[in-house]
Amino acid sequence: MSCHAAQTLDRHGAAAGPVQELHPLAKLLATAVFAVTVVSFPKYAVGALMPLCLYPLLLGVAGRVPARPVWRLLRLGLPLAALAGIWNVWFDPVRIALPGGVWLSAGWLSFSSILLRYLLTAGAMLALIGTTSFPRLVRALAGRRPAHPFLQVLYLLYRHLFVLVEEGRALARAWQLRSPQRRLPELRIAGSMLGGLFLRTETRAGRLHHAMVLRGYDGSLAFGADPRWGWRESAFLGVTVLGCLAARLLPLTEWLGRALLNLFGP
Numbered sequence: 001m002s003c004h005a006a007q008t009l010d011r012h013g014a015a016a017g018p019v020q021e022l023h024p025l026a027k028l029l030a031t032a033v034f035a036v037t038v039v040s041f042p043k044y045a046v047g048a049l050m051p052l053c054l055y056p057l058l059l060g061v062a063g064r065v066p067a068r069p070v071w072r073l074l075r076l077g078l079p080l081a082a083l084a085g086i087w088n089v090w091f092d093p094v095r096i097a098l099p100g101g102v103w104l105s106a107g108w109l110s111f112s113s114i115l116l117r118y119l120l121t122a123g124a125m126l127a128l129i130g131t132t133s134f135p136r137l138v139r140a141l142a143g144r145r146p147a148h149p150f151l152q153v154l155y156l157l158y159r160h161l162f163v164l165v166e167e168g169r170a171l172a173r174a175w176q177l178r179s180p181q182r183r184l185p186e187l188r189i190a191g192s193m194l195g196g197l198f199l200r201t202e203t204r205a206g207r208l209h210h211a212m213v214l215r216g217y218d219g220s221l222a223f224g225a226d227p228r229w230g231w232r233e234s235a236f237l238g239v240t241v242l243g244c245l246a247a248r249l250l251p252l253t254e255w256l257g258r259a260l261l262n263l264f265g266p
Helices: 001-014 022-041 047-062 067-086 106-132 133-142 150-177 187-214 229-251 253-266
Strands: 095-098 102-105
Touching: 001 067, 001 106, 022 047, 022 106, 022 133, 022 229, 047 106, 047 229, 047 253, 067 106, 102 106, 106 133, 106 253, 133 150, 150 187
Parallel strands: none
Antiparallel strands: 095 102
């Protein structure tokens, strides 16, 4: 299911649209600046990180990225992020005073901060894929020259990963049709299934390579002309950098809280 969600995002990023047609390097640099900004906050920062939610949300909404595959992929890393931060609850028992006379353990603050940082950075990366697609990113990194061998290996690995998943899905479906009463195969059968999966994947990969050679593949991938960098890309990158600097250096959350109190207060 997660592989299907990744394919959905990749296809959506390859579609036409005003955000999809922005230069991939502009979106990649903006996402990198955003990630560095998120990481630069203190470990107890939670409220100060909230204004940064605007970047992945606005990028996803402007690019019409479907929310369901993004959430399915975000759920995959949530247990790891929670496991990395839950230990702070026990190892950081210092109590911190919050506004309103509320006391809270510093461990819970750092735990919440880790989860929020994961959601922000992973959400921004998924929004980048959903508005750019992986081939467009590789094409932009390669430029007008033939792609670097590392980029070629990365691109082929990304493409052949879906082949491996499709073969595994077909093999699992065949086993479920033969043994519908069991959820998981026995260890002996699972070993045979893995061996068959590697054999089927190697055979299909050989056919794919043969088809590529027949179409002129000589060991180097040509991704076409590099898209042009215009004023829209400069404006997008500049606004993102200024927004990240404002979120890092200015107390935006405090200002927003005061504005809301003045608006809805007694």
